[in-house]
Amino acid sequence: MDVELRGLTKRFGSVVANDHVDLQIRAGEVLGLLGENGAGKSTMMNMLSGLYSPDEGEILIDGKPVKFEGPGDGIEAGIGMVHQHFMLVPVMTVAENVVLGVEPTGRFGHLDIKKARAQVEEINQKYRLHVPPDELIEELPVGIQQRVEILKVLFRSADVLILDEPTAVLTPQEVHEFFGIVDTLKKAGKAIVFITHKLHEVLEISDRISVLRQGRITGEGDPKTLTEADLAEMMVGRPVSFTTAKEPAKPGRTMLEMSDVTMLDEADEMLLDHVSLTVRSGEVVGVAGVQGNGQTELVEAITGLERVASGKIVFDGDDITTASVRERHKMGMAHIPEDRHKSGMVDSFTVAENMVLNSYYSPYYSKGWAIDWQKVNETAARYCVEFDVRTPSVFLPGGALSGGNQQKMVVARELERETKLVVASQPTRGVDVGSIEYIHERLIASRDEGDGVLIVSSELDEIMGLSDRIYVMYDGKIVAEFDNTGGKADRNAVGLAMAGAHEGEAA
Ligand SMILES: Nc1ncnc2c1ncn2[C@@H]1O[C@H](COP(=O)(O)OP(=O)(O)OP(=O)(O)O)[C@@H](O)[C@H]1O
Ligand SMILES: [Mg+2]
Known part of the structure; x- marks a missing residue:
């Protein structure tokens, strides 16, 4: 199925989110869609999927104009969208989520879950999604949840799949697996629109790239010949620096000290396993690790979102182990949360x-x-x-x-x-290259003004580029520490520690 957008326009009050956009989406192809934050990518895709109706212009499917009155019409026509924020019901199983709204019913109108399961299994096999149909959504890692979203649109017979920043929350391993699935979908003749802010990803997986700026398509290109620098300039309209200039750190007094901190889950499993670390004024400390190894809990302990079971946390000389979130804020702790919707x-x-x-x-x-x-x-x-x-x-x-x-x-x-300690968790999630550059500069500026800066990120480049010192977390523990003055830490060694190679020999 081929889709064409012709002169598509959408306004929100005085904002022209899409300004006469022309775009071709072809069967068996991955179209990479890039653009600054606010360029209009999601808006355009929301029109294509029927969620928004265009103010002007038209959508053509295989040459014929279509009109969508709502997302139901979009999916009916074969266009499915996976939104960046998943829309799954956590307490239901995979199969139940997939069939929600289109349940195959038995003779007496009751939900035929057996039939549903069989259909789910069939799609699962066909596209090698490897999703467990009977598991509860809340029990599954994010990467698998996302496949459930993909399964859901395939179950509804989508031929065009719109994936809005699908990799933003995935680990590098999950991204790799995800690309495998995209490849299978492509080979099966699906048309895929892939939105991302990670330029190397778009170069790796796309067949064509379109760039949107201020609501207009301003560039199109071939991923085989373009570089990341080209793409960045096409997006932002100026060259972008991928490295942050900084002087060597001048660490001062200890701003944050965690000693032997543990945190337990409801089943008394260790989420934080005797974690000790320091952050000094005037230094950036990075916490590297594969997502899900205690980084979230580490930040919750420091910022007061969760109670610790034992151990001590001292902030600029004051014991804050039991202090409230607001108290810590008032004392000068800034917190950029990993999930802006949950706590930001x-x-x-x-x-x-x-x-x-x-x-x-x-x-x-x-x-x-x-x-x-x-x-x-x-x-x-x-x-x-x-x-x-x-x-x-x-x-x-x-x-x-x-x-x-x-x-x-x-x-x-x-x-x-005005702060003394910045705790930044995934600070640039969903942010375009130009703004990443600025946020990185500002984090370094906070350091140079004497703040302690703690950065938790699943982007190893971000950790390596900004940090003066690096801790690696694995399985709730700090398993390694690296001096990164002048960028001297060995990237491979950090990677190995992230994979658990250093377990047990904490630095
Ligand atoms: N529901 C809405 N009401 C008002 N304005 C909106 C609405 N949705 C989008 N906009 C505006 O439309 C413009 C385009 O937004 P859109 O979400 O499409 O950007 P985007 O390219 O997806 O950016 P990002 O990379 O940050 O996700 C923005 O200026 C945004 O503020
Ligand atoms: Mg968007």
């Missing part, structure tokens, strides 16, 4: 409100009982300029921003505040 922002609050989410009660914004809204709004507007958060106004709900702009909003709020 409120979708229905305005951008301005989101920008002061954890400081509106400070004397700077509040006189007695009243919040000085003018000050809030002015500050928010300034932060937006500073971090290039693209929004027509600070009064728009945070949830209306594009994914990457939401992330920049959260990062701006945390880095603009």
Whole structure:
């Protein structure tokens, strides 16, 4: 099935999210779609899948114009979208999730789960998805959950699959497996639209690349001849530096000290297994590791989102082991959370409100009982300029921003505040190359102003590029420590430690 977009236009108030876009999507091909945060990628795909209706222009399937009144029409026509935020029901099984809404029913109208399971198994085999049909969604790793989403659209006979930043939350191993699946889909004649901010991925998997800028297609190219630098410049309109310039660190006093910290789950399994680490003022400490080895819990322990079972946490000389999240914030701890929707922002609050989410009660914004809204709004507007958060106004709900702009909003709020320690977890998730460059510069600037900076990231490049010192986590433990002054840490050695090779011989 081939699809063509002709002159597709979508406006949100004064914002022209898509401005007369022409695009071809072909069977048996992967089309890589790149563009800055807010360029209009998700909007375009939401129109293609029937979620939004275009203000102008048309969609043609195999040459015939179609009109979608809702996502039901899109899938009916064979166009399925996997959204970046999964829409699965955690307490239901894979098979139940897949058939939800289109259940094959038995003679008396009851759900024929046996038939459903069989169909799920068939698709599973055909596309080598390796999804366990009877497992509960909540028991599955993110990479597998995503395959369930893919299975779900295949179950609905989609011939065009739109994948909006599918790799943002995957580990490198999961990305590798995911590419295998994409290849199988392609060979089966499916058309695939692949959105990502990771340029090497788009070069690896795409047959064609289209670049969107400010709502318009501004470039098209052949992945065989283009480089990452070319793509970055096509996206942002200027050359982008992939490395962050920095002077050697000048570490000062100890800002954060964790001693022998443990955290347990409900079954008393160790999530954090006697973790000890330090972060000094004026240094960037990176925590590397394959996702799911305790990094999330480490950050929860430091920021106070979860209680620790034993051990001690000291922040700039004060014992904060039992301090609340707000107390830690007030003491000067910034936190960029790994999941902005879970703990970083409120979708229905305005951008301005989101920008002061954890400081509106400070004397700077509040006189007695009243919040000085003018000050809030002015500050928010300034932060937006500073971090290039693209929004027509600070009064728009945070949830209306594009994914990457939401992330920049959260990062701006945390880095603009007066702090002593920055705890940044996946700080550039979903952010375009240009803004990654800026966020990295700002993290280094925080360091140079004397903050301690702790970065947790599943992007090894990010850890290697920014950190002065690196810890590696594996199975809830810190299994290795590397000095990375002048970038001298051995990438291979870090990788080996991440794979568990150093287990038991903590540095
Ligand atoms: N529901 C909405 N209401 C108002 N504005 C919106 C809405 N959805 C998108 N926009 C605006 O449309 C523009 C394009 O957003 P879109 O989400 O398509 O960007 P994107 O290219 O997917 O960016 P990202 O890489 O950050 O995901 C942005 O300026 C965004 O703020
Ligand atoms: Mg998007």
